[in-house]
Amino acid sequence: MGAGRKAQTIILNGNSPPTNPTYTHASARNLGKHQLGGVIFGCKNNTIRECLTNQLFGLPAQHFTYVKNIDIGLPLFLFNYSDRKLYGIYEAASPGKMNIDPYGWTTDGSERTFYPAQVQICVKLQCQPLLEEQFKPVIEDNYYTNHQFWFELDHSQASKLISLASLSVSTRTFLPCLPFITTKRGKFFQPLSSPETEEESKGFGLFATQPNPDVTKCLGCVADSKVATSVSETEGECELLQSCPSEVDQSNNYLSRKMDSGDDSPINGDNQLLEAHLDVKMVEQKEKDIILMKLKQLAFNRGRRDIPSTDYVYEPAVTSDMCPGNGGSVHEKISSDEKNEENHCSSSYCKSIITKLIQEVEELKAFKTEQTLKMKYLEQKLVDAETEIQKLKNHCTMVNSVSNAPIKLSDENAIESLDELHVVPTMSIYILGGYDGESWLSTLDLYAPSRGVMKSFQPMNSVRSFAAVASLYGEVYVFGGGDGRMWYNTVESYSPGNDEWTLCPSLNQAKGGLGGVTSDNKIYAIGGGNGVDCFSDVEMFDLRLERWITMLSLRQKRFSLAAAEIDGVLYATGGFDGVDYLNSAEKFDPRMRYWEHISSMNSKRACHSLVVLNGKLYALGGYNGNAMVSSVEIYDSRMDSWMTVDPMKQARGYSAAVVQNESIYVFAGVESGDRMLNTVECFKEGRGWEIIDVIGNRSFMSAFAL
Structure with missing residues (x-):
């Protein structure tokens, strides 16, 4: 915190729009582009849904002095003023710009946004939100009152926040990084759902893309329209509650039959691995949670490669794709009993999916091992470099001291x-x-x-x-x-x-x-x-x-x-x-x-x-x-x-x-x-x-x- 900075009121995209034209904002830290290690954006319970659904963060225009320094990949966090929690970890999916959505966070698009300093975002790692008492010591220097702080983070602060947040990785499904499509306050993602699902589509949809049925079907993610979403307005915490009971039950029944029959096929004995992919909430080990989330992201990426960018849809109720060979339409809304009968995957198909998943897990483990070795090598190089620097410092000190010695x-x-x-x-x-x-x-x-x-x-x-x-x-x-x-x-x-x-x-x-x-x-x-x-x-x-x-x-x-x-x-x-x-x-x-x-x-x-x-x-x-x-x-x-x-x-x-x-x-x-x-x-x-x-x-x- 620089001396002499004047503490003033912060106006955020989560607060009520300013009605007094003389409102003020806090002075920025004025970090340079190379000094900026991350940025915190703000919201409230009534705006967090729009921030995450549209994958867009915004601040008042005066904050553009540092928002313009945001580059793609810069770590970002979202602070909810309602519950005083810090959400993340996000990263910039675009440079910081003015008026990416000129009508964001307004009621009906009839007036321009009060928060034009904007950046598109995607989720880097979905973590449990941090309480203020947890993250405040990390950014203590940014606080100019007991409850107000500057949003600019230097590299050290950003790194510490990332490490702190990573200790509590959430098992919830996270947002994929999607292309951003804007109209004059129209919906960013037009739903394909029928009029009957119009009311349901007003929810907080985390999936803005049509998943690849070949991959997501056997992950229990798109078997029906029973993906429920909710946002706790009082707690300010967005959740994705998934349930695909029919697929889970059928897959578990299938595995039970395979095990009872003594089949020696590759699927026999992999019940624990399949259950880990069918129901994320049953996985307790942190490393498996992370691997699972990466597999889901791979599934979405595969789906996107086959869909034109203009076909991305805002679909709170996930489309009910059918498994190959069973027919069905993405526009149809069928009953749970019919899906249980029609959407059952063949054993050979499930075996191939599981084989692919096992292979990808092994590849991820190999990649992790390789990265660990590289980190150890780089750490040793750093130690060697520090040693050489210390030698040079010693020599310089000696040059200065010898001339003054007796x-x-x-x-x-x-x-x-x-x-x-x-x-x-x-x-x-x-x-x-x-x-x-x-x-x-x-x-x-x-x-x-x-x-x-x-x-x-x-x-x-x-x-x-x-x-x-x-x-x-x-x-x-x-x-x-x-x-x-x-x-x-x-x-x-x-x-x-x-x-x-x-x-x-x-x-x-x-x-x-x-x-x-x-x-x-x-x-x-x-x-x-x-x-x-x-x-x-x-x-x-x-x-x-x-x-x-x-x-x-x-x-x-x-x-x-x-x-x-x-x-x-x-x-x-x-x-x-x-x-x-x-x-x-x-x-x-x-x-x-x-x-x-x-x-x-x-x-x-x-x-x-x-x-x-x-x-x-x-x-x-x-x-x-x-x-x-x-x-x-x-x-x-x-x-x-x-x-x-x-x-x-x-x-x-x-x-x-x-x-x-x-x-x-x-x-x-x-x-x-x-x-x-x-x-x-x-x-x-x-x-x-x-x-x-x-x-x-x-x-x-x-x-x-x-």
């Missing part, structure tokens, strides 16, 4: 002004925790290789070293590790956009020296140990389940291993198995669902690093059982072979390595014994290794890049 330079002799310093988070590397030679760390620092800049951000909830790290949906997860005295099973995640840490579900057991990998939107914690035992365990974290699930174990125990992922395949290399240092490696392909050995590395390695550059694995440094090494090996998955290449400038283990901008960066680590490194080495294809910076002593840390 900084420190690795080279104090090269201090630059803040205005000259430009750091892009997506071109930077985050370093977490570790040990600096004096204390265990909980710090989170951002390092920009191109500028030699370190910036501190919100630290972790606890000091953490020997931990694994992986990213998922734009956030960074660090898990396991320890503080030099005890091992953790705790997990926490970091949001770069908010610069904050959040505790997450814990691992199934405490461990450190493990590998962390993200694949197919899931995080894997691979191997590790607790200072006493080495593990081959693999755990997977599924964000939807919010817990770690035990997966198929490695073929070997591996502590201080290194892990990585290429094209959805997980790789685990080296480590310590409790007895010896390993040069073996293995992979897990989700399509194969088991770990298998691949070619072994040329050197034993533990506490080393493993990164992926241009589709190949790089194993960097580590400890071979005797000393830290500087050697580097490359694994080509297509050849299943390792190749030794140029070593790093310094031997190092317990370091951290990251690939950024087609370059490998290796940070600090341990060179030998208790001698720690403070250098940063960089590798780029065609240029080899070079030391590019000094960041301070640090080891046992983790690193990641966005």
